[in-house]
Amino acid sequence: MIRSIGRAVAIGAMVAGTLFVAQSASAATVFSFTNKGSTSAAGVNSYTFASNDGSMSVKATAWHANDRNTSAVTTDTISRAKLGFWSNGGLGVIYGTDSAANGMHQIDNAGSGAGADFVMLQFDxxxxxxxxxxxxxxxxxxxxxxxxxxxxxxxxNIFGAPSLSANLSLTSSQFNESIFTTLTGNGSSGTTKLGSSIAASVWFISAAHNQKNDGFKISDLTVITAVPEPATWAMMVLGFGFVGAAMRRRIRVSEANFTNKIRALAEA
Incomplete structure (x- = not known):
């Protein structure tokens, strides 16, 4: 009887697990960085933003990749920069001689210092x-x-799965520019699909490497997380209900057989 119950539970769990995986869906969450007020030209070290619906948070920090050879893919050292966000603008990076007046407080690869600005995003x-x-x-x-x-x-998971309070420092790190995937811009504001299905809690958004004329502020990000559909939960509950019913039936049958055996022994 114990083995039968164990088999029933195992089968039910396998069925429920299969249904959970097969019927999971994707939920889209939007972060808008244009309506969070404005920072001064001095910038801030970090800032934690809530998604538009309040269901998710992300911590943003600003950095600069020092690229001394803009004609080849190289390994760059990293310097700390300041994060700026502006009403109706979005997230930008303040590094070196950048100011609010010269337009170079964007995430850019222009200016006197060779290299590219980037923002590190730590999602929860x-x-x-x-x-x-x-x-x-x-x-x-x-x-x-x-x-x-x-x-x-x-x-x-080079950086693990950091909490939003984790203070990650990249100044002693290096990265090879070849790890980045390039997104072509059209020179104007707009939205670009990343075309990626990979998931991680830490992301870098950078200006293009080995160029000198790119700059933008991040106005919005749409992120996707996998969540079970309501139908999945219903099917899981139904599946466990069937397992429970089967277990109760087997227990009743076993009890009846045991009682019959006792009666037969008593009458013998």
Whole structure:
């Protein structure tokens, strides 16, 4: 009887697990960075944003990749920068001589210091970034402004699964530019699908590497998380109900057989 119950429970769990995996769905969550007020030109070290519906949070910090060879894919050292966010603009990076007046407080690869700005995003769970929306502004001293970007997801958990309170420092780190995936911009504001299905809790959004005319602010991010559909929960409950009913029936049958055996012994 114990073995039968064990088999019933195992089968029920396997069925419920299969239904859970097969019928999971994706939920889209939007972060808008254009309605959070404005920082000063001095910027901040970090800031934690809530999603539009309040269901998720992300911590943003600003950095700069020091690229001394902009004609080849190289390994860059990393410097700390300041994060800025502006009403009707979005997230930008303040590094070096950037100011609020010269337009270079965007996430850019322009200016006197070679390299590319980037923002590190620490989500409170694994997410897939579905799309990136950018606002582009003309920068002082740059003949043409483009909006080429790049991204990288920490799928290998190099940084682990940090909480929003974790203070990750990249200044002693290096990264090879080849780990980034490039997103081509059209030189104007707009939304780009990342075309990625990978999920991670830490993401980098950067200006394109080995270029000198790109700059943008992140206005919106749409992220996706896997969640079970309501039908999945209903089927799981139904499945466990069947398992429970089967267990009760087997117990009743076993009890009846035991009682019959006792009666037969008593009558013998």
């Amino acid at each position: 769970r694994d997410v897939t970034i579905d799309s990136l929306s950018r606002n582009v502004y003309r920068m002082s001293g740059v003949a043409c402004c483009d909006s080429d970007a790049a991204f990288w997801a920490d799928t290998s």
